[in-house]
Amino acid sequence: MSTINLKRLLSKKKLIPLIKNIASLYKEGVTIRASDGTLIFEAGEGARPVEYPLTLGDETLGVVCGGEKTAEIIDLLNYIISSEYEKKTLAKETLDKYKEITLLSDLGERITACLNKRQVAELIIEEIRKAIKFDGISVMYLNRDTGMLQILASSNQAYFSIALGAGIAGSVASKGKGEIVNDVSSDPRFIPGPNPMSSIMCVPLKINDRVIGVINVHSVLPHVYSAKSLKLLATIAAPAAIAIENARLYEDMRETFLATIQTLAATIEKRDTYTTGHTERVSDYSLAIGKSIGLTDSQLDKLKLASILHDIGKIGVKDTILLKKGKLTDEEFAEMKKHAEYGHEILSPIAQLKEILDGVKFHHERYDGQGYPDGLKGDEISIEARIIAIADSYDAMTSDRPYRKNLGQEEARRELVRGSGTQFDPEIVEIFLKNSAHKGRQG
Ligand SMILES: [Fe+2]
Structure with a gap:
C-alpha cells in the first residue's frame, strides 16, 4: 500500500492555488479525485473530456479530469508524487538502517562482555x-x-x-x-x-x-x-x-583450567590417603553455603577454586609430619600450620588465581582473631575463607583420622555450635546447620 496520501500531498505542497491558476489560464475545468472516488479538488467551468490517472508504479493514487491542456498539470503532479515517494522511501531506508545499526551496536555492547x-x-x-x-x-x-x-x-x-x-x-x-x-x-x-x-x-x-x-x-x-x-x-x-x-572457547578454557586445578589438588590427597575425597566434600559444603547466603556467580566461582585448593600448601609440608599417625608435637604442628602460607606462595604466580589467594591463606583464621597465619578477626577474614573454615572443620570432624575415629554428624554439628562466634562466623554456622539439617531430612 502506498504511503502517499494525494489530498494531503496537494495541500502540503500548496498545489491547489497553482492548479487553479493553470486551469484559469487555459480556461479548462479540472477535477481531482482520490482512487476511491472521493472529490479532492474542483475548479474552472470548462469541459472535462479527458481522464488522466495519477500513478505511482503499478498503483493508481487518483484521477484528474480535464481538457487537453490539463496534461501539463498531470506532468507536474506525477513529478511531485514520484519525488515525494523517493524522499519518503529514502527517509524510511535511512531510519531502518539507523535502527539496524543501533540494534547491532546494542547487541555488540551487551554480548561481548x-x-x-x-x-x-x-x-x-x-x-x-x-x-x-x-x-x-x-x-x-x-x-x-x-x-x-x-x-x-x-x-x-x-x-x-x-x-x-x-x-x-x-x-x-x-x-x-x-x-x-x-x-x-x-x-x-x-x-x-x-x-x-x-x-x-x-x-x-x-x-x-x-x-x-x-x-x-x-x-x-x-x-x-x-x-x-x-x-x-x-x-x-x-x-x-x-x-x-x-x-564456548572461554567455557572450554575454564573447564581445562578447573581440571588442572583439580589435578593439582588431587596430588596432595594422593600423599595422604586419609584425606581422600576431603577436597571434593569441602568444595561441595562451601558451595552449598555460598549459594544459601546469596553469593554471586563470580563469588561462587572464586569460592569453588579456593575450596578445591585450600590445602594445596601441604605439598610443602614434610612427609614425616604430614603422614604422621600419632599426634603432632608443638614444633611439628607449627610446621603443619605453615601450609596456609605455602598455599598462598605456590598459587600467587598464577594470575587467574589472584582473587582466591585470601581464601586459601586464611582458611585457618578464627572469627575471634586467635587463628593463623595473621590472626585476622571477624570481617577482616574474607567471606570465602570464613566459609571454607566451617566446611573444612565439619568434614575433618566427620572423617576418620589416623589418630581418631570420626565424631559423627551430630557431635560435629554440636562442635560447630560450640565454636560459633569464637572459631567460626556465627551467621555462616547457622546457615550451614540449617542447610545440612534440611539435607539430612531429605537424604
Ligand atoms: Fe588446611
Missing part, C-alpha cells in the same frame, strides 16, 4: 525481540561431537535437540543458508512441535563457513516474514555467532 553461551543466547533473543515480530524464538547450538542441534535459549523455555539435517532448522544448519518457510504445513521437512506455528524464518550462526548453530523465529500466522526480515536476522546472526563461539 558475556562469557556464557546460554546468557549470550538470551541476550540475542532480547535484541531480536526489538526488531522482529515473532510468537516464538530459539537459539540452537551445534554439538559437533553428537551432530545434534541443542537449544541454548528459547522464548518458551523449551529445550530439545534435533539432528543436523533434520527439520527446517537442521536443514538450514546443514546447508548453511538462511530460509523463510511461510507455510510450514506444505513443507515436508517440517517437524511439528508443541508450539503452533505457520511461518518460520531460520538463519545459520556461522564463523566464516563453519556453522555453529541456528536462530529460529516463528509466527502462528502464515506469510509473515519477508526477504527484508531474513536479511535483518542474518545481519544479527553474524556478531551473535562470534559471541557464542567466544563464550
Whole structure:
C-alpha cells in the first residue's frame, strides 16, 4: 500500500492555488479525485473530456479530469508524487538502517562482555525481540561431537535437540543458508512441535563457513516474514555467532583450567590417603553455603577454586609430619600450620588465581582473631575463607583420622555450635546447620 496520501500531498505542497491558476489560464475545468472516488479538488467551468490517472508504479493514487491542456498539470503532479515517494522511501531506508545499526551496536555492547553461551543466547533473543515480530524464538547450538542441534535459549523455555539435517532448522544448519518457510504445513521437512506455528524464518550462526548453530523465529500466522526480515536476522546472526563461539572457547578454557586445578589438588590427597575425597566434600559444603547466603556467580566461582585448593600448601609440608599417625608435637604442628602460607606462595604466580589467594591463606583464621597465619578477626577474614573454615572443620570432624575415629554428624554439628562466634562466623554456622539439617531430612 502506498504511503502517499494525494489530498494531503496537494495541500502540503500548496498545489491547489497553482492548479487553479493553470486551469484559469487555459480556461479548462479540472477535477481531482482520490482512487476511491472521493472529490479532492474542483475548479474552472470548462469541459472535462479527458481522464488522466495519477500513478505511482503499478498503483493508481487518483484521477484528474480535464481538457487537453490539463496534461501539463498531470506532468507536474506525477513529478511531485514520484519525488515525494523517493524522499519518503529514502527517509524510511535511512531510519531502518539507523535502527539496524543501533540494534547491532546494542547487541555488540551487551554480548561481548558475556562469557556464557546460554546468557549470550538470551541476550540475542532480547535484541531480536526489538526488531522482529515473532510468537516464538530459539537459539540452537551445534554439538559437533553428537551432530545434534541443542537449544541454548528459547522464548518458551523449551529445550530439545534435533539432528543436523533434520527439520527446517537442521536443514538450514546443514546447508548453511538462511530460509523463510511461510507455510510450514506444505513443507515436508517440517517437524511439528508443541508450539503452533505457520511461518518460520531460520538463519545459520556461522564463523566464516563453519556453522555453529541456528536462530529460529516463528509466527502462528502464515506469510509473515519477508526477504527484508531474513536479511535483518542474518545481519544479527553474524556478531551473535562470534559471541557464542567466544563464550564456548572461554567455557572450554575454564573447564581445562578447573581440571588442572583439580589435578593439582588431587596430588596432595594422593600423599595422604586419609584425606581422600576431603577436597571434593569441602568444595561441595562451601558451595552449598555460598549459594544459601546469596553469593554471586563470580563469588561462587572464586569460592569453588579456593575450596578445591585450600590445602594445596601441604605439598610443602614434610612427609614425616604430614603422614604422621600419632599426634603432632608443638614444633611439628607449627610446621603443619605453615601450609596456609605455602598455599598462598605456590598459587600467587598464577594470575587467574589472584582473587582466591585470601581464601586459601586464611582458611585457618578464627572469627575471634586467635587463628593463623595473621590472626585476622571477624570481617577482616574474607567471606570465602570464613566459609571454607566451617566446611573444612565439619568434614575433618566427620572423617576418620589416623589418630581418631570420626565424631559423627551430630557431635560435629554440636562442635560447630560450640565454636560459633569464637572459631567460626556465627551467621555462616547457622546457615550451614540449617542447610545440612534440611539435607539430612531429605537424604
Ligand atoms: Fe588446611
